[in-house]
Amino acid sequence: MDISSINPVLLIASLMVAATPILLAAIGELVVEKAGVLNLGVEGMMITGAIAGFAAAVETGSPFVGFVAAAAGGAALSMLFVLLTQFALANHVASGLALTLFGLGLSALIGQSYGGVKPPPIGKLDLGPLSDLPVIGPILFSQDLVVYLGIALVAAVWALLKFTRAGLVLRAVGESHDAAHALGYKVVRIRILAILFGGACAGLGGAYISLVRVPQWTDGMTAGVGWIALALVVFASWRPWRVLLGAYLFGGITVLQLNLQAAGVAIPVEYLAMSPYIITIVVLVILSADKNKAPASLGRIFHASQ
Amino acid sequence: MKLTKLLAGVAIGLGLATAGMAQDKPKIGFIYVGPVNDGGWSQHHHEAAMAMKEHFGDAVEVVERENVPEGADAERAITDMALKGADLIFTTSFGFMDPTINVAKKFPKVKFEHATGYKTADNVGVYSARFYEGRAVTGFLAGKMTKTNKIGYIGSFPIPEVIRGINSTFIHAKKANPDVELSVVWVNTWFDPAKEADATQALIDQGVDVVLAHTDSTAPLAVLEKSGGYGFGQAADMAEFGPKPRLSSIIDEWAPYYIARTQAVIDGTWASDNTWDGIAAGMVGIGEISSEVPAEIKAEAEALKASIESGEYHPFTGPLNKQDGSTWLAEGEVADDGTLAGMNFYVEGVKGDIPQ
Amino acid sequence: MIVLEKRPQPSRAWSLATPVLAVVATMVFGGLLFALLGKNPVEAIRTIFWDPLFGEFAFYYRPQLLVKGAPLVLIAIGLSLGFKAGIWNIGAEGQYIMGAICGAAVGLAFYPLDAWYVFPLMVLGGALGGWAWAMIPGILKVRFGTNEILVSLMLVYVAEQLLASMSLGLLKNPEGFGFPGSRNLNDYPSASSWISQDLGMHWGVVAAFIAVIFAYVLLNRHMAGFHIRLTGDAPRAARFAGVHPGRLILFCLGVSGALAGLAGLFEVAGPAGQITIDFNTGYGFTAIIVAFLGRLHPVGILLAGGLMALTYIGGEAAQSQMALPAAAIQVFQGMLLFFLLALDLLTNYRLRLKTREVA
Known part of the structure; x- marks a missing residue:
């Protein structure tokens, strides 16, 4: 075994790529949950975004159009969740699970003619000499645009929640929909916007897998990333920067365990493969001393009764 | 019953097929573990099946099931095909081994071919590539x-x-x-x-x-x-x-094998085998x-x-x-x-x- | 403008009528989907809903409905107890795997001993395995306040890795030429959960029916059931009524874990036969949907489990018979769930036409 063959700079650069889909989906879900809605359909929206983005990018030859279509696709699927939970007042947990089942099927159906097709390549941000800097060059200045978009979204959501009136209203709706309603806020409308935003983010995350990280289309290619994103939101106790930290931690352990294997470390593969999940649980236990609890109305059905 | 078969015929685009004709043709089944567009293992078996179908034209009927989980669901998928009159069924994943053997016991007249396994029977052959x-x-x-x-x-x-x-x-x-x-x-x-x-x-x-x-x-x-x-x-x-x-x-070149084994069923010469072929045989x-x-x-x-x-x-x-x-x-x-x-x-x- | 008016009590008539309506709506929209794919919609719907029950091969499909439905009902019953009390065990899939591993390990340890007590011990092992796996989120929740949704879900992935490890290592069939997978328990009569393979009867089916009755009695006739319902409806009132939240959490997670573990054990000792890398096929997740479709009511869950099993069995038949892609069946199932969930609205609310009042 030779751990010294693991290059920490390349490791960090790789983990940022591995973490980006989870990060995008999780930051969207964070906004949804802040508004008091629990959407377990992240996996379904991600895979729908993955195929919508892939198909659009292939048909138009533009990865940019692909990402726009992915966001639209994810949001469109989340519209079904809106219909179920906001208008038909159905249970959030069951609706989310149904959304995942439906999304997986729908994407496979749309994707039937896209197997084995190569998407147009996406350009890396070229910062010239900055990218050649030692250590921080590969980490900070030679990623693709979506990696930066993910970080920017985290910052934007953080600022929105903390400093703006819109953020305050969103949190108020999530904490107590009845009180927010009494104050004259449009609870349902705000929640719909939050859900659509979450769907768009999940769609982007899915497209990042199908257009950049892999890049190709195959059925069920998100392979459970949506569930990890959901877990991350809880893990981060609904704080944007912790979502970033959590995504990098999870991506980091995933990448590190593969690197450890490649370096020939004699730990059984199964134990390495389960390490990201176990470490997530351990960190979660440590963090649960934190009193920053879930939005009080999370997952509760709102009906304006007067 | 006739109407059913006729409708099925229409649905799969064989508008002229009559119930009687459908019965005479050898029916060849394929069970895949993944989707048929996975770009790898299952897709290749599927393409080989299509090449086999092309080779025989209207002389055989091909039925397929994709995304079959291993275990109890596989046993049902295989039984389903055998019940509906398949003459030869290819089960194309290692995990289908025990289910294939179990179903084969119940349908002694149906022939089975299991990929990459090691259990054979009078009506179960195995095949794999080197x-x-x-x-x-x-x-x-x-x-x-x-x-x-x-x-x-x-x-x-x-x-x-x-x-x-x-x-x-x-x-x-x-x-x-x-x-x-x-x-x-x-x-x-x-x-x-x-x-x-x-x-x-x-x-x-x-x-x-x-x-x-x-x-x-x-x-x-x-x-x-x-x-x-x-x-x-x-x-x-x-x-x-x-x-x-x-x-x-x-x-993976499965098509020649699929054609050969289907021909054997048509000729009535099929016998259980244990094929492990490599470059020489074109597999x-x-x-x-x-x-x-x-x-x-x-x-x-x-x-x-x-x-x-x-x-x-x-x-x-x-x-x-x-x-x-x-x-x-x-x-x-x-x-x-x-x-x-x-x-x-x-x-x-x-x-x-x-x-x- | 249409407004919703909450009914003082859920409507009995609508609660019976909505599932039927939902199935009809799914048939219409699903039929459209199949027609778009170039298939005969009437035949597809008939193949999915009618043939497995009354078609030519119903003699084979009907027992298969039991095989497919039993684990769903068994797991869903356990989950429904927790869901009623607001305790979210999303990781039944992991408990199902652990039950199968532990139960099969007990059986394989006795191989080839022929004795009456092998199977009961396996059942015990399966229940304990699932119970122990569910106790991890339970204890963490009670002791540290850790979120049980996340922990139970993470443990599914851990269990999957353990499953791979077991089928490649400890439990690998010593006569399997190095291939992964345990011995087939169907070849070991003392360890088999089959009662009659032709009738689709195995002990898991029996256990599912017992679980339905047990849950019904518990919820309607027993103090624990009252506490569960109270905690879900009014957590604060429950505390005043002397409900110990920690104990309730452990009880609900423990029961659901044990039932999921049992489902895994009966599956591995019967229909699946052996521990393999891909042993689990998502029953633990589908059961969550079944629990909600059944409105968390034991009898409802029994019916919902049957309906889900029907769409699986019928969907499979439609695939091989009509060359429908597997994905289309998945979309179809998704639609069914959507309609069932959406139309449930009519049970709890009244739709009223109302003219907008001038303020």
Whole structure:
């Protein structure tokens, strides 16, 4: 075994790529949950975004159009969740699970003619000499645009929640929909916007897998990333920067365990493969001393009764 | 009942088929573990099935089931086909072994062919391909083409099939380049593009510049295309990734076998068999070697392939030691099929342990 | 403008009528989907809903409905108890795997001993395995306040890795030529959960029916059931009524874990036969949907489990018979769930036409 063959700079650069889909989906879900809605359909929206983005990018030859279509696709699927939970007042947990089942099927159906097709390549941000800097060059200045978009979204959501009136209203709706309603806020409308935003983010995350990280289309290619994103939101106790930290931690352990294997470390593969999940649980236990609890109305059905 | 059959006929686009005609034709079933567009294992079986259908035209009827989970669901899928009059059923994944045997007991008149297993019966034959022959050629190319002297192997599960591939790859990479080192990463999945991509990236980050994959997606090649380095097509030719990063490929050629076995059912000569064919029988194909490979190396690789094809050379020929240094094969000795079939050890020089 | 008016009590008539309506709506929209794919919609719908029950091969499909439905009902019953009390065990899939591993390990340890007590011990092992796996999120929740949704979900992935490890290592069939997978328990009569394979009867089916009755009695006639319902409806009132939240959490997670573990054990000792890398096929997740479709009511869950099993069995038949892609069946199932969930509205609310009042 030779751990010294693991290059920490390349490791960090790789983990940022591995973490980006989870990060995008999780930051969207964070906004949804802040508004008091629990959407377990992240996996379904991600895979729908993955195929919508892939198909659009292939048909138009533009990865940019692909990402726009992915966001639209994810949001469109989340519209079904809106219909179920906001208008038909159905249970959030069951609706989310149904959304995942439906999304997986729908994407496979749309994707039937896209197997084995190569998407147009996406350009890396070229910062010239900055990218050649030692250590921080590969980490900070030679990623693709979506990696930066993910970080920017985290910052934007953080600022929105903390400093703006819109953020305050969103949190108020999530904490107590009845009180927010009494104050004259449009609870349902705000929640719909939050859900659509979450769907768009999940769609982007899915497209990042199908257009950049892999890049190709195959059925069920998100392979459970949506569930990890959901877990991350809880893990981060609904704080944007912790979502970033959590995504990098999870991506980091995933990448590190593969690197450890490649370096020939004699730990059984199964134990390495389960390490990201176990470490997530351990960190979660440590963090649960934190009193920053879930939005009080999370997952509760709102009906304006007067 | 007649109406039912007629409707079914219309639905599958055989508007002229009558209920009576449908009954006379041999009905050939295929069960796949993945979706038929997975770009790898299941897609290749499906394409071979379609080639077989093309070959016989209207003389046979083909029925398929994709995405069949292994276990209880597989048994139901196979029974379902047998009940509905299939004459020959190909079950194309190792995990379908026990379900195939169970169903075969209940339908003694139906013939079954199970891929990559070892349990046979009077009406169950097994077939598999000697992919390690192809791995000898790709391993040789990998050894020649690496500049860092580090090659990587993405393993799915530590089963004999994969371990044979790793050993064959390493033996021949070593022949091409005595300084070569092999790193193995196990991903514990046959098909998970994101994980395969991460594993490829991890290997590249460690200085590996040629990656061989024993998983089914094209993700490793896609990553290699971005990051530099070479790879090989697996199961399918994956020619769209040539000439770089794809150097060559190992192709599963099931169609000739499917045609032969279907013909046997039509002729009434079908008997249970245990087929394990390689390059010579055309079950393992080597894809066109890319123009990236210098001509003399290409010639050497082709000579290696030819010597395997003619039977003159066996990829597991002594002297070979096991990983612990004990002798496995003496000078000139050739491995027997029994040992190969259950191979659970690395040859000398491969690093790491086989997960147990 | 249409407004919703909450009914003082859920409507009995609508609660019976909505599932039927939902199935009809799914048939219409699903039929459209199949027609778009170039298939005969009437035949597809008939193949999915009618043939498995009354078609030519119903003699084979009907027992298969039991095989497919039993684990769903068994797991869903356990989950419904927790869901009623607001305790979210999303990781039944992991408990199902652990139950199968532990139960099969007990059986394989006795191999080839022929004794009456092998199977009961396996059942115990299966229940304990699932119970123990569910106790991890339970204890973490009670002791540290850790979120049980996340922990139970993460443990599914851990269990999957353990499953791979077991089928490649400890539990690997010593006569399997190095191939992964345990011995087949169907070849070991003392360890088989089959009662009659032709009738689709195995002990898991029996256990599912017992679980339905047990849950019904518990919820309607027993103090624990009252506490569960109270905690879900009015957590604060429950505390005043003397409900110990920690104990309730452990009880609900424990029962659901044990039932999921049992489902895994009966599956591995019967229909599946052996521990393999891909042993689990998502029953633990589908059961969550079944629990909600059944409105968390034991009898409802029994019916919902049957309906889900029907769409699986019928969907499979439609695939091989009509060359429908597997994905289309998945979309179809998704639609069914959507309609069932959406139309449930009519049970709890009244739709009223109302003219907008001038303020």
